[in-house]
Amino acid sequence: DLLSVLKCRLEVVDDEVSSRDLVNRLVALGPQEEPLHLIELDTLVKRHYDWIRFLPRVRPFYAIKSNDDAALVETTILLGCGFDCASKAEIHRVLGFGVDRERIIFAQPAKTIESLKYAREKQVRTVFDSEFELRKLHEHYPEAEVLIRYRFDSKNARINTGNKFGCDPDKEARELLQLAKELGIKVVGWCFHVGSACSDAEIFYDAIRKGREISDYAATLGFNLNYIDLGGGFSGDKDASILKYAVHINKALDEFYPNDKGLTIIAEPGRFYSAAAVTSVIPVHGKRVFRNATDSTKIEKVFYYFNDGIYGTFISAKYRNQPVNPIIWKKRSDCGPEHDTTLFGPTCDGSDFFASSIQLPELDISDFVVFENQGAYARVHSCRFNGFCLPRGVIFIRRSAMDLLYEVFDVQNPDKIVLDSKYLQENNEIEQLKFDC
Numbered sequence: 001d002l003l004s005v006l007k008c009r010l011e012v013v014d015d016e017v018s019s020r021d022l023v024n025r026l027v028a029l030g031p032q033e034e035p036l037h038l039i040e041l042d043t044l045v046k047r048h049y050d051w052i053r054f055l056p057r058v059r060p061f062y063a064i065k066s067n068d069d070a071a072l073v074e075t076t077i078l079l080g081c082g083f084d085c086a087s088k089a090e091i092h093r094v095l096g097f098g099v100d101r102e103r104i105i106f107a108q109p110a111k112t113i114e115s116l117k118y119a120r121e122k123q124v125r126t127v128f129d130s131e132f133e134l135r136k137l138h139e140h141y142p143e144a145e146v147l148i149r150y151r152f153d154s155k156n157a158r159i160n161t162g163n164k165f166g167c168d169p170d171k172e173a174r175e176l177l178q179l180a181k182e183l184g185i186k187v188v189g190w191c192f193h194v195g196s197a198c199s200d201a202e203i204f205y206d207a208i209r210k211g212r213e214i215s216d217y218a219a220t221l222g223f224n225l226n227y228i229d230l231g232g233g234f235s236g237d238k239d240a241s242i243l244k245y246a247v248h249i250n251k252a253l254d255e256f257y258p259n260d261k262g263l264t265i266i267a268e269p270g271r272f273y274s275a276a277a278v279t280s281v282i283p284v285h286g287k288r289v290f291r292n293a294t295d296s297t298k299i300e301k302v303f304y305y306f307n308d309g310i311y312g313t314f315i316s317a318k319y320r321n322q323p324v325n326p327i328i329w330k331k332r333s334d335c336g337p338e339h340d341t342t343l344f345g346p347t348c349d350g351s352d353f354f355a356s357s358i359q360l361p362e363l364d365i366s367d368f369v370v371f372e373n374q375g376a377y378a379r380v381h382s383c384r385f386n387g388f389c390l391p392r393g394v395i396f397i398r399r400s401a402m403d404l405l406y407e408v409f410d411v412q413n414p415d416k417i418v419l420d421s422k423y424l425q426e427n428n429e430i431e432q433l434k435f436d437c
Helices: 002-009 019-028 041-054 070-078 088-096 113-122 131-140 171-183 203-220 243-256 271-277 315-319 399-408 414-419 422-426
Strands: 011-013 036-040 059-063 082-085 104-106 125-128 145-149 157-159 186-191 196-198 227-229 264-267 278-291 299-306 338-344 353-361 368-371 392-398
Touching: 002 070, 002 399, 011 399, 019 036, 019 278, 036 041, 041 059, 041 070, 041 243, 041 271, 041 392, 041 399, 041 414, 041 422, 059 271, 070 271, 070 399, 082 088, 088 104, 088 113, 113 131, 125 131, 131 171, 145 171, 145 227, 171 203, 186 203, 203 227, 203 243, 271 278, 315 353, 392 399, 399 414, 399 422
Parallel strands: 011 392, 036 392, 059 082, 059 264, 082 104, 104 125, 125 145, 145 186, 186 227, 227 264, 299 338
Antiparallel strands: 036 278, 157 196, 278 299, 278 368, 338 353
16 A cells, blocks of 8 residues: 555654754765755655645645655655646656546646547546647547636746746636637636745735636636636745745635635645755765965865756756755864855766855865755756766655554545644744754
8 A cells, every 4th residue: 555655665763853863864874976865754744734724725736746756745645635747647647646536637738639638538637728728628628627727927936937838817818718618618717826936925815816807707608617726836945834825825715715615726836845855965076176376375266066966956056046055064163264166066067066156164075065945846857967876865754744644544534633633733843954063
């Protein structure tokens, strides 16, 4: 069964074991050929606890694209999450775990015909945002239940999605709903995405208000939009809280959708669930010092080389404005003075660096550097360029969190068990690692 498979992937540790203790265990292994990812499933469980207590009306559909590590996916299944899938392969994988189709949304507005046929075979809901996608649905999946995706971008998101997906929420949305009516397509709801890692929480209120307008217009055409998807965009670093989003979402739902009867409300958290669950633990493998041309005792800058870079964990640091906050796993008194520093990955690509011109104390070969919040859109991008190793996850869970997963296994309403968990009520903080250990 799923729980037995999950248990084989991880090590259960006592509740008193800290994240710092686990980092020390990995550092004690010494430099490895492969980058190490410390995965703490407790963090994901704590994120889920916060979600269901602060957003009780919104079912989380985990965005599997953010981190598809088997242990994380299995844990979200046990907790009762649904799944936001973007491809045939993701749908196939989630169904392979035994997840019911009702817990899947195929949230890809521009689908291949092959994936659309597969969605039809499995009777999975999907989305559209253009005339051409509607006509494709009419030809290959005419009985589909679909959501119209409209554009509602935050100006304060780390990554914009509206430049690629989503119709204009006013004129174009109405035209598409009219065409759907003509084609006999069953539009059952709406969805939007404000952009990844959005800091502008109040935008959810405005986006939901716009959805209400779309629902009201759709009703004039005979549609009953009873399935709404609030998308993603929730920050997930250790210091992030879902509460700042929940205030605006709950206010909007209470105002514009006060009646729950017959209404399904979902969202697509990925980063919020996965980011803080993974810590990268990597050693310095190489070092290069640049000295002043007239005074060789003065160091102007230092390059460090790691077994991980933009082809492994750190593509988001390079291209998606993901902050890099290196934690030197060494007493500050044992380090050298600070220098202008660049952090390179291992490949032959000169652009394979993930931090430049930052100030760090001088390190030695085999010193370790730790990076928190590396669980989202990191390992999923990794490849074997130059033959270098993919990051290897080392997975832990505290005993009480594992006991909770046993409790929720194969029950109809896991949310009540999670909310009533004394362990989570008393241990909901996520440990943030210190610079000087």
